[in-house]
Amino acid sequence: MEAGFDVGARLRQLRLARGLSQRELAKRAGVTNSTISLIEQNSVSPSVSSLKKILDALPVSISAFFAGDEPSPPRPFYRAGELTEIGDGHLSWRLVAARQPDRRMSIIHERYPPGSDTGVEMLEHDGEEGGVVIAGEIEITVSGEMAVLGEGDAYYFDSRLPHRFRNVGDRECVIVSASTPPTFSDGGQEQHHA
Known part of the structure; x- marks a missing residue:
């Protein structure tokens, strides 16, 4: 991932903007609560397929996640x-x-x-x-x-x-x-x- 890009903060921002708890996002994405928590704390770096699964549950595209929503x-x-x-x-x-x-x-x-x-x-x-x-x-x-x-x-x-x-x-x-x-x-x- 890009140097300096804060994956955890970006995921947390998008989750909160949609009014979802970590538990609800985890349930929608089919992952554990701890997975969401660890990613948001930048304790683990998710694989592309895992991140895509979580973003699909929001839904947010990978390009929007990394590039922002401004066209x-x-x-x-x-x-x-x-x-x-x-x-x-x-x-x-x-x-x-x-x-x-x-x-x-x-x-x-x-x-x-x-x-x-x-x-x-x-x-x-x-x-x-x-x-x-x-x-x-x-x-x-x-x-x-x-x-x-x-x-x-x-x-x-x-x-x-x-x-x-x-x-x-x-x-x-x-x-x-x-x-x-x-x-x-x-x-x-x-x-x-x-």
Whole structure:
């Protein structure tokens, strides 16, 4: 997550703005009270899939969580430092044009350190997603079918199928991906690996 970004304070702010107790948010998200409490105290750093599950219960999109709710005027170019980090502190997912209004797709620059993955729970959401492996290798499981993809290899699938990403290599894996609809700009019951 971005240096200096206070995940706990932001979650607490959004929870209180919706008039929810930690207990009620935990119940809606299907997590324990202590999970919400520990995140708000910044005692634990939630995985992306865990944070997404909690934000879906509010509902708040990951991009709104990290970028704030202020839209930015449309523009065609973004420097590397302007991408919005929506990763979990271990995985890095940098979203292009996070605050652009009426965005119809998500483009994400993903980085998976060796041994990292999107979590034990298979992810599912409406839409389609695809990407190209830029460096390293990644094991992708989609609806029980598994493949290890390397540099230059690509994937494309219906995101309603259960899926998971895992770096099985000994070096960082870098992927540039796209998904539609823009999972990270809409709240709701969607989950996504990136």
